[in-house]
Amino acid sequence: MLEYGNLRKNLNPHVSVDCVIFGFDFQELNVLLIEREEGYIEGNSSSKPARGALALPGDHIHEDEKLDQAGARVLKELTNLDNIFLEQFHAFGHPNRVKNEADRKWMKTIRAEPNARVITVAYYSLVRLDRYNPQASSFAKHAAWFPVSDIPELAFDHNLIVMRALEAIRRTLMNQPIGFELLPPKFTLSQLRRLYETILGKELEKRNFRRKILKKDFLIPLEEKQTGVPHKAARLFQFDKEKYESHQTEKYDFTF
Amino acid sequence: MLEYGNLRKNLNPHVSVDCVIFGFDFQELNVLLIEREEGYIEGNSSSKPARGALALPGDHIHEDEKLDQAGARVLKELTNLDNIFLEQFHAFGHPNRVKNEADRKWMKTIRAEPNARVITVAYYSLVRLDRYNPQASSFAKHAAWFPVSDIPELAFDHNLIVMRALEAIRRTLMNQPIGFELLPPKFTLSQLRRLYETILGKELEKRNFRRKILKKDFLIPLEEKQTGVPHKAARLFQFDKEKYESHQTEKYDFTF
DNA sequence: ACAAAAGTGTTTAATTTACACCCATGT
DNA sequence: ACATGGGTGTAAATTAAACACTTTTGT
Incomplete structure (x- = not known):
């Protein structure tokens, strides 16, 4: 269980992790953002988020914790999910990255050392939307998916971090079959293709995509078919x- | 000018940068390592380096310094070179990465907070050997090139960092023309090919390599030729x- | 004259691209 | 019946791979 605010112990105030959690709803690529509130967990979630009130999920690292562990912990606390694809992609450390006025004001309410310079190690994570259960975590009511094509203004340098995460996922998508992390265990080739098109922002020719991806020989065709669709299953x-x-x-x- | 040891001010004891500096001597890929000595700069350089006495060049970041700046500063202090290719590739933060006995003993002699956990942000850098002048810097007598095929045991987790840097440079080599950073401004196609072969650890067919790389259309053929070689220039x-x-x-x- | 690397082309196979029609399903 | 996406094949162009001999230079 999480201890919060100034009360948390064993916490390294100089280093944090932030997670850019991607989810795919078969239409768009989305990022999970949290509405920050005073007191971290408690607070009124009904008020409209003010400008800059959204942020990436993240936390300071614990003193006895690996960076990857910290990333996994943040992900777990927010989604209640374990064993999720999570990869470090960049460290951000501009001296003023947490020093703008709005951000500092907020940090004073929740951080032991609100004036400390904080280096953050950023991760991107791929989550299947069907696994994400908003009820599962105490953070749930503070978190929401936003399409990457329309990310609002975020706290700190988090807009930059999201952009860099997008670049990283695009780069990796063609070099490693990470796309499957965003799809349910059983999927159609059109869903897979649309995932690629969405992330790359580029149309892919249906027949050629099918041929290429099947040649890779790691896709198992099932006897099962889609049901309930108003066209050939x-x-x-x-x-x-x-x-x-x-x-x-x-x-x-x-x-x- | 550098202030050293416990006297250095404005220094963030929780975050460091380390540089994996690569150089290519037309035979092998090499990494620049420093022999660590008590007192950081002063000390007797004549004694044989003991086991684990070698390390990557690195330093804590200054409080008002960007991470990239810190990397460039470390590079500059060691080589006296500016504007060198330098790219962040990973942050290392195992809780015990600076806590082994031999390392701690040494850190006590040079660090303000020898017990602090230190997260390091690692960079790799590509330097043309013809630019590296060992006289240029006060560190020079403490630095030496080691072939990547034969890296000795290093301090902290630096062997791991070198391995990861190698993976990063191999990955990038095929996606961006970074190889040129390791060659003199004028080079032959065989030198370029050998650079690729060395870094990838794989032979490349002469005629096909030539055709492929020339088709890219960013190589300017000069009227000049090699001189002093015992074969066709x-x-x-x-x-x-x-x-x-x-x-x-x-x-x-x-x-x- | 010899050793050593430079430079050059062709053939074959594999891969990429572009492209259009019929099929199955739900409403 | 119609709208929607599923599923399929081929021809042409491009690219990749394998391979050997002549040239130039220094010793």
């Missing part, structure tokens, strides 16, 4: 992580 | 950064 596939990892082979190709 | 080329950046176009391709 699509075959469902499963991602075979084992197969991917065993077939994994270094490949070098100039892409510049 | 090769044509020299220059990398045209402007041209690269203008031709720069997003390209998506599955490489998994």
